[in-house]
Every structure is written in structure tokens, then in C-alpha cells.
Amino acid sequence: MKRNRHINIPIFIPHMGCPHACVFCNQKKISGALFQSPMRVKKILEESFSTTGRDDDVEIAFFGGSFTGIPENEMIEYLELAQPYLKAGRASGIRLSTRPDTITPQKLKILESYGVTVIELGVQSLDPEVLLMSQRGHTVEDVVSACSLIHEAGIKLGIQTMLGLPADTYEKAVRTAQDVIRLKPDMVRIYPALVIKDTLLQEYYLTGRYTPLGLEEAIEWCAGILPLYRKAGITVLRIGLQDSDTLGSSVVAGPYHPAFGELVESRILYRKLTQWLDMHLENQKRIIIRTRPQLLSKLVGQKRTNIEAVKEKYRLNEVIVKGDLEDGEFLIEVE
Numbered sequence: 001m002k003r004n005r006h007i008n009i010p011i012f013i014p015h016m017g018c019p020h021a022c023v024f025c026n027q028k029k030i031s032g033a034l035f036q037s038p039m040r041v042k043k044i045l046e047e048s049f050s051t052t053g054r055d056d057d058v059e060i061a062f063f064g065g066s067f068t069g070i071p072e073n074e075m076i077e078y079l080e081l082a083q084p085y086l087k088a089g090r091a092s093g094i095r096l097s098t099r100p101d102t103i104t105p106q107k108l109k110i111l112e113s114y115g116v117t118v119i120e121l122g123v124q125s126l127d128p129e130v131l132l133m134s135q136r137g138h139t140v141e142d143v144v145s146a147c148s149l150i151h152e153a154g155i156k157l158g159i160q161t162m163l164g165l166p167a168d169t170y171e172k173a174v175r176t177a178q179d180v181i182r183l184k185p186d187m188v189r190i191y192p193a194l195v196i197k198d199t200l201l202q203e204y205y206l207t208g209r210y211t212p213l214g215l216e217e218a219i220e221w222c223a224g225i226l227p228l229y230r231k232a233g234i235t236v237l238r239i240g241l242q243d244s245d246t247l248g249s250s251v252v253a254g255p256y257h258p259a260f261g262e263l264v265e266s267r268i269l270y271r272k273l274t275q276w277l278d279m280h281l282e283n284q285k286r287i288i289i290r291t292r293p294q295l296l297s298k299l300v301g302q303k304r305t306n307i308e309a310v311k312e313k314y315r316l317n318e319v320i321v322k323g324d325l326e327d328g329e330f331l332i333e334v335e
Helices: 027-034 038-049 072-087 105-113 128-133 140-153 170-182 200-206 215-231 245-250 260-280 293-300 302-314
Strands: 006-012 057-063 093-098 116-124 156-163 187-192 235-239 251-253 286-291 318-322 330-334
Touching (some): 006 038, 038 072, 057 072, 072 093, 105 140, 128 170, 140 156, 156 170, 187 215, 200 251, 215 260, 235 260, 245 251, 260 302, 286 293, 293 302, 293 318, 302 318
Parallel strands (some): 093 116, 116 156, 156 187, 286 318
Antiparallel strands (some): 286 330
8 A cells, every 4th residue: 555644643651660860861850741641642642643644654653762661551551542543554553762671572572462663772872881971771781682682573673872972972972873783773863962951961061060062063973973874774764853842942052953964964965075076176166066956955055054165165266056966966067
């Protein structure tokens, strides 16, 4: 059956009993207000499916980071609510996010029996010091074990990483990406760490114990790491947290930008442009860059930053950009 749209129905399931206090997490402060009763989840599903079509590819997504850490009977109760939509063909599957140290063979059997198709693990880092300083409460070995069990269960694996946590460096972040690739996930998400209200990270920041990445630094880190995943054939679902009214008002510090992913993609294209020009440009003063219409804004950069930087770097008189390329990323003509 051909599907028209891909739609995620996100349902936030906070873990009020989480024994950990990750420095970037404020769930202990907000969980009481966000508690999702089964009746509330049922209503969310009813309202959401009332707006979807029969040909839409719909996934039910249980987010919150600790889905397999909640009591088993509660986990099953939430999964039961999704079953009518799976059996009727209204939903294609269930995806969830959870901690690697809450994955067990028994829980995976339950998840598989209820139609879970994707499990995303909040790994954040595969550097032991970063995990310790971030108070994650799990080890690298926990991550490796969880990934192996998920692969064995035949469920798709997603891994979420966070750049710029306490004790993190660019070199550690690159090693984490390389180690993640060896774990063979189907997909990854890359988030730069943000200082959010009511977190330990906010306390560290206000007392001078933590300095978040700047926006430019975070863009550079991600522009170096994203191509590693793409070269390995791993789908990158998202770069940077999804923009929302509540997120913007809760960020105290850090590299937050509503179009962060676009900035990273633009930086990667700029690097490719300059690599080509370094090799081929001699004394020419005018160039024409042709690209696909879909890439035009990324290649030009916000406020034409990429084009202006190229003009300055190579002392060009004119840079013309055309969005008329049918295939490839760009083609440069020098005059």
C-alpha cells in the first residue's frame, strides 16, 4: 500500500520514578504536571487519528526517555491503547525512546509482541568520563549490551547522542560517533547540549562549573560528525532539538537556534565548496555555482554568509548562484 504522509503521534511518558538525575534533565521538576494517565493517552490517540487519512504512514511514538523503565504493568497498559490502531492498519508501528540500562530480553519480548518497531536509546555519549560527569547512571557496556539485544530481537535501533556535555571535547564526540557506527544503528539523532531551566546543568552554568558550546562551535562539531554517519549509511533523523514555544522559553544558555540543522547542512556545503575551490581555482575573479533548487538556501547560507565568505576568502569580484542543477550537490564554473 502506498502511503501519502509520514506522521508521528508523539506521546510524552515521563518517568517519575527515575532513580537518576542526569544534569541536562528537568523531568523531576516537570513530571507531576505532565503525568499522562491512560485515559489521557487514549484521548490523544483518538484526537490524533481523527486527523489522519487511511493512506497515511502513522507511527505512535512514546517519548520521555525511560519507557522501559516504568513499571511493566504500566508499560503494557500504554501499549494496549495502541493495539486497535495497529490491528486496523491505521498505524504502521510503535516507536519509543528509553534508557539502555532498562533493556532486557523479557521486556523486548513484550515490546515485540505489542508491535514495537523502533527503539531509540538515549546514549548521549560513549565516553566513560562524560557519562559519569553527566550523571547518566549507565555505562558504555550497558549501551553495547542493549544494542545487541535489540538487534537480536529484530527491532530497528536508534541512538541519540548529545554533544558538549560536561567533560566532552570534539575529539571525544568524534570517537563517540565512530563507536556508535560500530553498534550499527538504523538511525541516529544528534543534539547539542543546552542549559535548560531547573536542571543541574543550569546550576553548574550559573556557578561557573560548566560552559556550554557556543552556536558557532556546535555547528562546527556537528558539521564534522554528521558526514561520518552519512558515509556509514546511517540515517540522521534530526540535528538539534525540534523548535517549540516551550523549548525556546526554557533555554538558559547554549547553542539553541530554531534552524540549527539548516545551519549545520549549510556549513557542510561551505566546506565542500572551499575544498573544491582550493583545488581548482587559480586567478579567476568570477565563478558561477549551480545547485539543485532544494539545496539553494543551504548553499547560499543564512543572509548569504557562505557566498560572502567565499568572495572574501578567494578575493572574487562576483559569485553567481543558480538553482538549476538536476543532479548532484553543486557544479562550479570558473571564468
